[in-house]
Amino acid sequence: MMLIEETAIADTALPVDQFKAHLRLGRGFAETSLQDDVLKGFLRAAMAAIEARTGKVLISRSFTWTLSRWRNDAGEVLPVAPVTRIDAVTLTDAQGAQQVVAPETYRLERDSQRPCLRPMGACLPSIPAGGEVTIALTAGMAADWGGLPADLGQAVLLLAAHYYEYRDETSLGDGCMPFGVTSLIQRYRMVRFGAGVLQ
Incomplete structure (x- = not known):
């Protein structure tokens, strides 16, 4: 991470x-x-x-968070708070090829302590073997x-x-x-x- x-x-x-x-x-x-x-x-x-x-x-600013696996594919707790926006979720395979995840397949669960990236369906998209996921987000109290x-x-x-x-x-x-x-x-x-x- x-x-x-x-x-x-x-x-x-x-x-x-x-x-x-x-x-x-x-x-x-x-x-x-x-x-x-x-x-x-x-x-x-x-x-x-x-x-x-x-x-x-x-003060509000942009972050990227990179993971090699989901800790919980039913919802990933984000490392900073409060998150105001998920800007992009990008999957990268072992060869470096990238795929942007469709925004309609996930949502931000707002929380002042533990904001979470949630799937719209049953689970978050699979991370390719040997690959990673990068979550671009905006966070800040003001x-x-x-x-x-x-x-x-x-x-x-x-x-x-x-x-x-x-x-x-x-x-x-x-x-x-x-x-x-x-x-x-x-x-x-x-x-x-x-x-x-x-x-």
Whole structure:
């Protein structure tokens, strides 16, 4: 299995001015844009960390997911959420020949936690022996920064500010995330059940 992010978040979609205000950086000076690239890097890192913790794509973009076999041919749970659209399903055989699956033979089962590719009939199309299937999809909670829930937007700014303030610190533990950020994203995290135990 391989998930590839086909489109990145555009620089223009990043809330650089809001981040500067959050950091209380000086304004009105000729050099105010000198740090923009650095600030964009911290914003991207914060978004990536929050997406990893929540399992949610924040700003809408395109992905491709490639599988060598279905885990369940009655419905394949997709690796990101929320999925807004299935753009294509393509079968590739062992020789590299491709066949686009007719869109009327499958559907997207929307779910904020576990969206699923479902067949319109009994099962998803067979993957050729030695081949693979590639699902092209669009996922994201909002088309742009302004469409994000306020708590997630605040979490991104808080975490990016944490990265900025501690940019020279190397002794923080793995997975360190400030408590304020953790509490803001808690309701978006996926609840997993395994062997009868809440995880």
